[in-house]
Amino acid sequence: MSDKLRFHYEVSGEDFTRAGEASSDLKAKLKLMGASPEVVRKVAICMYEGEINMVIHACGGVIDVTISPADILLELKDVGPGIPDIEKAMQEGYSTASENIRSLGFGAGMGLSNMKKYSDEMKIDTVLGVGTTVTMRINM
Amino acid sequence: MKTYKLFENLGYEILNKGEDRLVSGVYCCDLLSVAMSKGKENAAWVTVMSNVNTVAVCTLVDMSCIVLADGSSVDEAMLEKAKEHNVCVMRSKLPVFETAKEIFDTLNLFGDRLEEYCD
Numbered sequence: 001m002s003d004k005l006r007f008h009y010e011v012s013g014e015d016f017t018r019a020g021e022a023s024s025d026l027k028a029k030l031k032l033m034g035a036s037p038e039v040v041r042k043v044a045i046c047m048y049e050g051e052i053n054m055v056i057h058a059c060g061g062v063i064d065v066t067i068s069p070a071d072i073l074l075e076l077k078d079v080g081p082g083i084p085d086i087e088k089a090m091q092e093g094y095s096t097a098s099e100n101i102r103s104l105g106f107g108a109g110m111g112l113s114n115m116k117k118y119s120d121e122m123k124i125d126t127v128l129g130v131g132t133t134v135t136m137r138i139n140m
Numbered sequence: 141m142k143t144y145k146l147f148e149n150l151g152y153e154i155l156n157k158g159e160d161r162l163v164s165g166v167y168c169c170d171l172l173s174v175a176m177s178k179g180k181e182n183a184a185w186v187t188v189m190s191n192v193n194t195v196a197v198c199t200l201v202d203m204s205c206i207v208l209a210d211g212s213s214v215d216e217a218m219l220e221k222a223k224e225h226n227v228c229v230m231r232s233k234l235p236v237f238e239t240a241k242e243i244f245d246t247l248n249l250f251g252d253r254l255e256e257y258c259d
Contacts, residue, residue: 020193027199048200052193104172
């Protein structure tokens with residue numbers, strides 16, 4: 001039998017009132033499982049930034065979480081516009097968020113760099129007009 | 141010091157009571173991604189950014205409470221979310237720096253007797 005736990009989340013697009021729900025849920029689960037506070041914090045940051053990106057840029061998407069004794073794998077998949085220039089998007093401070101989004105406190109251009117910083121491994125697969133999949137691994 | 145003791149001392153408006161948590165410091169920021177990355181556990185978060193996402197970031201980073209500075213207006217959705225997640229939200233009329241300083245000074249004042257105020 002597999003010793004892996006899997007969770008699936010649907011993130012609805014443009015719904016800011018629910019953005020962060022998936023992250024909160026996962027955080028609560030990890031706490032219950034007794035993951036260390038540092039791991040919980042790293043996962044919460046990575047997942048929340050990814051969730052917000054999906055809402056802002058891609059009209060939502062799905063998140064699959066796999067928890068094993070060694071690590072936590074987050075796979076965030078959307079069918080949004082894709083990222084034209086990943087290198088640029090990864091730069092701290094670079095953002096394509098609208099004025100409206102900025103007025104809500106987002107668009108600081110920290111999302112992807114936070115995800116990179118707090119995950120132990122991050123991979124972005126993106127195809128313009130097709131969508132983006134971000135995979136992050138956080139070691140236990 | 142716990143949150144209720146804190147707002148009792150400072151006379152802030154309580155918008156949502158939430159959980160009475162330990163407050164061990166102050167953190168100020170309005171950009172949510174920055175707060176997400178730099179916010180400190182158990183800190184009172186002073187900000188003028190008042191929306192549902194402020195509550196989400198507060199819970200994810202495990203900050204103690206949200207203190208809306210400058211008399212920031214607050215919408216129903218934010219209060220709903222705060223109720224749902226049991227987050228304490230207060231409001232101060234002073235600007236961010238003055239609010240943060242006031243909290244910081246209060247924490248320092250009660251610093252030595254922190255334990256008895258946490259009971």
